[in-house]
Amino acid sequence: MNVRRLIPAAALAGAVALGATALTACSGAAGTGGADGTLRVTASFYPMQFLAEQIGKDHVKVDTLTKPGVEPHDLEITPKQTAQLGEADVILYLKSLQPAVDKAVAQSGGKNIVDAATLTTLESHGASGHDHDHGQEGGDGHSEEGQAGTDPHVWLDPAKYAEVAQGVGKALEKADPDHAADYRKNTDELVTRLTGLDTEFKDGLAGAAGKTFITTHAAFGYLAERYGLDQEGISGVDPESEPSPARMKELQAVARKDNVSTVFFETLASDKTAKTLAADTGLKTDVLDPLEGITESSQGADYVEVMRSNLKNLQKALGTN
Template sequence: MNVRRLIPATAVAGAVTLGLVSLSACSGTSDAAGKNSDGKLDVVASFYPMQYLAEQIGGDHVAVTTLTKPGVEPHDLDLKPRQIGELGEAGYILYLKGVQPAVDDAIKQAGVEHTVDAATLTELEAHGTAVGHEHGGEHGAEEGHDHGEAGTDPHIWLDPVKYAEVAKGVGASLEKADPANAADYRKNTDALVKKLGDLDTAFASGLRNTATKTFITTHSAFGYLAERYGLDQEGITGIDPESEPSPARVKELQDIAKKDKVSTVFFETLASDKTAKTLAGDTGLRTDVLDPLEGITDKSRGDDYIEVMQSNLAALKKALGAK
């Protein structure tokens, strides 16, 4: 994370005095509020999917920092006191409530005027480890994870359509936070929404005809994606991709794999593949990566959201026997 320099109170007071005349001529908050020395809007994003939106839509008018460093599992993030203190300096904060409890608490305390919860920009749904199946309700909840209001699933960014809805809301909120650059934010939002629309088309056509609709994954993050494209997600243990599945769940997944002609057990880049390999060894299946895109690292199959999602599509097409 790029650390913003704390400004001494005396310097702040001096700046306020020097700017008194210009500020008094304006109504409401200053357009320069929350901007850095280069005149860019100081944006804080909670983790990669929010960072990507801020960078794509903000373009040259924003300076984006992220609370979750590359390689860190977002769900387990703990913020340092310095990070919490710096939140209050931001001109704009973009986060997704329900993914990172520590971040939710810190942002609430920061009290920044332009704070946007991406979960409010689209409709959240409840998903369990199985989408489209009724294989044992005991596996329907992701263990150890706060999914926000009424047990809703926060992984909206893995559905290009919902992610596009969020992008539109982020664009509108950036226009409000920085009206001087509103036209560019609208232009950038339109460009991103088009890219996400093309991605949706690629997924819809690529997964329309497959030998099976069922995929098994260590991380039950793909409920929205599965629902969007008519697939069935089977999570091994819930939210923790490194925990060991129970013998009963292994047996259940063996039965599902045989019945639905499953070929592959998916794991993710930010966690060990131990669980996936254990199940695959017990069931005679292959393993592959299905990236929940909670962070980009040098192990990611792509340099940004679009590229990694395209890699996810290729992996799904192969695993599901796309025709």
């Protein structure tokens, strides 16, 4: 999943600025907060960064370990980043998604370590939406497999993401009690937005003619379960594993049986297997974004916008509009 992208100048400048301010804060002040009193938060990748920024707003400086355009599962952590983790006021990550981050966090000695996986209930999802035995269909890759075979992609279900947001809000209140009222207010506002997004998905997919969608990356188990859909992953939970010829044949049969029109690929991964399957079955291809990072190729500027694009693409593929 090594993809090289051009990053928009504004996004690059923002990332550099965030990194620079976080470094300045880390090296400058001891105790809670940077030299200007802001809370220094290090987020592991985009879904954690989004929560920290939306809930913390002006009270936080957020540094992200996974920069725009970098596939999060491939991330390697430098010794310098591990040292910086130890100086952060809050570390926000999702255990089991990024092995390098898990290791660095364990070594960091950070004061306030928040594991998003503990803020909601994780479940097991297979490559097929019809089973819950993780990885039974498709590849046997383990790079994204959660604890005890659970699926870590909770942020793709707005309702579960809202649960995580509430936990992150409480963690920021605890780390910075002087601004607790603001964190509560911002958390409530974000949860309201995510609840609204959940309603949009429920209403938007309620009348779908089809229920089955095929995707290269079986990241959408929570989303499928929430909205009554069936996910069929080409490569299982590990998007880098090559599907077997038997799996490709099986998916061709599924496509015929369930009248599937579209094979989805994602923005940070290769679309080769999706295009191969689509060519073999006469299907269309489209994007279903697992939102592991935002780049200029993303169909939206933030989590909510990209999720709305995902909804539109699902509606088109499943025959609701």
